[in-house]
Amino acid sequence: MRVGIVGLGLIGGSLALALRARHAVRGYDADRSTREAARAARLDVAERAVELLPADAVVVATPMAAVLPTLADLAPRADGAVLLDVASVRAPVDAFARETGARIVGMHPMAGGSAQGFAAAGAELLRSRPFLVVPTATADAPAMAVAGTLARDAGGVVTVCSGEQHDRIVAAVSAVPLALAAALALAAEEVARGRLADVAGPGLRDATRLALTPEELAVALLSLNAAHVLASLARLRALLDELERAVAEHDDEALRAILRRARETRGRLG
Amino acid sequence: MRVGIVGLGLIGGSLALALRARHAVRGYDADRSTREAARAARLDVAERAVELLPADAVVVATPMAAVLPTLADLAPRADGAVLLDVASVRAPVDAFARETGARIVGMHPMAGGSAQGFAAAGAELLRSRPFLVVPTATADAPAMAVAGTLARDAGGVVTVCSGEQHDRIVAAVSAVPLALAAALALAAEEVARGRLADVAGPGLRDATRLALTPEELAVALLSLNAAHVLASLARLRALLDELERAVAEHDDEALRAILRRARETRGRLG
Numbered sequence: 001m002r003v004g005i006v007g008l009g010l011i012g013g014s015l016a017l018a019l020r021a022r023h024a025v026r027g028y029d030a031d032r033s034t035r036e037a038a039r040a041a042r043l044d045v046a047e048r049a050v051e052l053l054p055a056d057a058v059v060v061a062t063p064m065a066a067v068l069p070t071l072a073d074l075a076p077r078a079d080g081a082v083l084l085d086v087a088s089v090r091a092p093v094d095a096f097a098r099e100t101g102a103r104i105v106g107m108h109p110m111a112g113g114s115a116q117g118f119a120a121a122g123a124e125l126l127r128s129r130p131f132l133v134v135p136t137a138t139a140d141a142p143a144m145a146v147a148g149t150l151a152r153d154a155g156g157v158v159t160v161c162s163g164e165q166h167d168r169i170v171a172a173v174s175a176v177p178l179a180l181a182a183a184l185a186l187a188a189e190e191v192a193r194g195r196l197a198d199v200a201g202p203g204l205r206d207a208t209r210l211a212l213t214p215e216e217l218a219v220a221l222l223s224l225n226a227a228h229v230l231a232s233l234a235r236l237r238a239l240l241d242e243l244e245r246a247v248a249e250h251d252d253e254a255l256r257a258i259l260r261r262a263r264e265t266r267g268r269l270g
Numbered sequence: 271m272r273v274g275i276v277g278l279g280l281i282g283g284s285l286a287l288a289l290r291a292r293h294a295v296r297g298y299d300a301d302r303s304t305r306e307a308a309r310a311a312r313l314d315v316a317e318r319a320v321e322l323l324p325a326d327a328v329v330v331a332t333p334m335a336a337v338l339p340t341l342a343d344l345a346p347r348a349d350g351a352v353l354l355d356v357a358s359v360r361a362p363v364d365a366f367a368r369e370t371g372a373r374i375v376g377m378h379p380m381a382g383g384s385a386q387g388f389a390a391a392g393a394e395l396l397r398s399r400p401f402l403v404v405p406t407a408t409a410d411a412p413a414m415a416v417a418g419t420l421a422r423d424a425g426g427v428v429t430v431c432s433g434e435q436h437d438r439i440v441a442a443v444s445a446v447p448l449a450l451a452a453a454l455a456l457a458a459e460e461v462a463r464g465r466l467a468d469v470a471g472p473g474l475r476d477a478t479r480l481a482l483t484p485e486e487l488a489v490a491l492l493s494l495n496a497a498h499v500l501a502s503l504a505r506l507r508a509l510l511d512e513l514e515r516a517v518a519e520h521d522d523e524a525l526r527a528i529l530r531r532a533r534e535t536r537g538r539l540g
Contacts, residue, residue, distance in 0.1 A: 110471030130469050143443035158399070159468045169469050177477035179448050179517075182532030183509035187502065190537045191442040197539055198429045199400050199439050200391045201380030203483075203540070206476045207447035211529075211536040213473075219522055220530045226517050232457065233514055237507075239453035245501055247449075247496050252489055260480075262452030265459045266481040269467055 003150065004028070004052025004081075005059045005071050008038045008045075011086050012061030013121025016043055018154040026052050029118070030066070033111070037118045057146050059107065060085040064220035069097050075102035082146045088170055088217065089224040090134050090163035096183060097136035105147040106134030106166065109156055114212040123155065131156035134166045141181070153158050171228035174210075175221040176236055181210035182218075274298070274322025274351075274421065275329045276340050278308045278315075278434060281356050282331030283391025286313050288424040296322050298389070300336070307388045321410035323347050327416050329377065332353040334490035338366050344370035352416045356524040358440055358487065359494040360404050367406035375417040376404030376436065379426055380443070392424065401426035404436045442497035444480075444493040446506055450497070451480035451489075 001023045005016045006028040007090035014206050016027045026044045028051070029035050035045045049070060058081050060070045067087045074083055075231070086108045087093050097104045111129040113120065135144060144160075151158045161169065185208040189196045196204075213221070222229055239258075246255040271293045278299040286297045286308070296314045298321070299305050299429045305315045319340060321349050328351050330340045334377045337357045344353055350451070357363050360376055367374045381399040383390065401421035405414055414430070421428045431439065455478040459466045466474075492499055509528075516525040 010502060014374060051421050089391070098507060108472075110469060111431075112471060112473060129471055130294065131467065135512065147485040155487050157468070159465075165325050169461055172297055172458045173466075173470050173474045175453055176457070179513050181477060181536070182529055183513060185532045185536045186509050186528075187446070187506045188442045190505065191439055193501065196443075196535065198427070199380060199402065200443050200484055200539055201382065201399055203380075203382060204443045204447055205478050206479045207451060208536045208539070209476045210534075211532040213533075214531075215526060215529055215533065218533075219525055222513070222517050223520055223522050223525060226520065229517055232461065232516065233510070233517075235460065236457045237510075239456050240449065240503070240507075243492075247492050247499055247503075250493055250496065252493050255483060255489055255493060256276050257453055259483075259485055262455045262478075263483075263485065263488075265466065266451070266455045266478045269470055269478070 001056040001146070003053070003057050003059065004055045004168045005061055006049045006052065007060065007062035007066070008034050008118050008121070009061065010112065010116055010120050010125070013038065013118040014111070014123060014125040015059060015061060015154055017041070017121060018123035019150065022153050028052055034118050048153045049073055049247070050077055053081055054079055055081045057084055057150060059150070064088065064224065065216065068092060069094060072100070075100055078102065082143045082151065084147055088174065088221055090166045092224060094136050094163045097138045101138055101266065103138045103143050104136045104139065104162070105139045105143050106132070106136070107151055108132040108134065108166065109116050109154070114209060116214055127155040129156050131158050132166050132169070133158050133160045134163050136163065144184045153166050154205060167225050168228045171225050171232040175225055175229045176232045177222060178210040178213050179217055179233065184208050185211045231265065271326035271416070272296070273327050273329065274325045276319045276322065277336070278304050278388050278391070279331065280369070280382065280386055280390050280395070282329065283308065283395060284381070284395040285329060285331060285424055287311070287391060288393035289397055289420065290314055292423050298322055304388050306309060308379050313431055319343055320347055321346055324349055325340045325351045327352045327354055327420060329420070330512070333486050334358065334494065335486065338362060340374060341366060341374065342370070348372065352413045352415050354420065358444065358491055361437045362494060364406050364433045367408045371406045371408055373410065374406045375405070375409045375413050375446050375458050376402065376433070377421055378402040378404065378436065379395055379424070385491065390483035394493045397425040399426050401428050402436050402439070403430045405431065429467050437495050438498045440491070441495050441502040441517040445499045446493055446502045448480040448483050448488055448491060449503070451478045
């Protein structure tokens with residue numbers, strides 16, 4: 001396929017590098033130095049997003065704030081190209097597709113890391129990662145097939161879910177963990193009185209790594225998906241209540257039972 | 271020095287392997303197959319804990335439940351040997367030292383991992399990790415010097431703190447993160463309806479890794495240190511309240527401010 005990719009950061013850059021073995025990939029990034037870095041990696045890079053058309057598919061992998069403007073730019077000129085986007089919150093894209101009729105499918109790789117930008121991108125970032133493939137109201141079977149093919153060709157493992165399911169899941173597996181990581185880092189720093197590095201081991205580092213999420217993505221994950229985030233936080237607080245009660249009452253049996261369930265659950269993630 | 275080590279699991283085994291280059295190390299473990307594995311790694315291994323005496327220092331690195339019984343076994347025969355222990359909660363050891371007069375210093379490496387036992391032990395586990403060196407009421411200057419020397423010779427970076435400070439810090443950097451990891455894993459699994467592995471990326475894996483903490487250690491961290499854990503959880507909930515309010519009211523400026531502080535704090539951990 002002829003595949004365009006708008007936004008060559010960590011995710012878009014990794015998609016470009018993963019897909020070029022099997023597809024004619026062309027990329028674009030609003031940042032000139034990113035375009036130069038991508039060219040240095042022998043990617044075909046355009047000077048404007050609309051130059052990625054005509055194509056069979058264009059993937060929008062920009063920061064959240066630029067997703068709808070980019071889709072609005074591409075949609076009138078798409079001429080049959082399937083528009084894909086990696087947005088971490090589906091509701092705004094869903095609404096856009098409904099309003100404009102643009103044929104859009106979400107393709108959200110559950111991948112990332114604390115390093116950012118094209119310099120950190122690589123095909124291996126996406127290998128064996130879950131890709132949530134999410135239809136909008138305008139997604140037909142051929143468009144879904146394109147998304148599935150590209151997700152698999154990028155090395156991903158496809159799970160299809162509705163936009164509503166996606167947003168509920170991402171609240172629980174990305175947004176709430178990020179909020180907790182931030183709260184944990186701040187609470188630990190208070191106790192360590194500015195000397196956290198002197199007392200923190202690998203456990204706290206892992207537990208707080210998501211606090212490194214780039215600010216714009218972090219705000220989008222929490223604020224644009226507020227309803228699901230609040231519901232997920234409420235459920236988390238209920239589980240914390242159970243743990244807290246067991247600790248306060250020295251009910252080691254109850255504590256053990258919760259910890260055992262959690263350990264088994266986490267163990268299945270490998 | 272002549273250094274005995276009781277308990278050759280992940281931490282005790284790593285201490286033995288890290289210290290043997292500079293000290294005459296002898297180890298013991300209650301589990302026969304662990305003793306055999308340690309001998310296969312060319313460690314000098316005794317058949318009983320008390321055979322580690324006479325020595326200049328004996329490190330108790332058993333599971334929490336065996337720490338006080340082991341100290342009680344060793345103390346009457348110590349004859350000048352400094353007793354060290356790696357217990358993650360200091361209050362019970364403090365009380366024991368006060369009651370018996372045994373000369374004990376805590377030496378708690380902030381290190382670990384999801385793999386357990388001697389098979390996972392290695393000198394590199396401890397390299398550049400914080401070692402909290404914690405006097406008990408009976409610890410004199412020479413005993414503290416022995417603890418500091420062994421911590422540094424094991425590759426650690428020493429921070430001296432009181433037992434009370436230790437327990438407050440460990441509640442915030444180990445116990446509460448562990449409780450949150452458990453709650454997060456269970457909350458996410460509910461939303462994913464038993465298919466968490468199909469939707470979880472590296473972010474959730476990192477955020478929940480502490481849920482893999484061995485059950486006995488996890489229960490000890492939470493239950494034996496209950497007062498500090500509850501205080502630390504209360505502070506964490508207050509920070510979550512702030513985040514939750516900002517999300518609920520779409521107060522992106524406040525959200526951004528909290529996330530930025532957390533990101534800077536976490537960034538200093540490397």
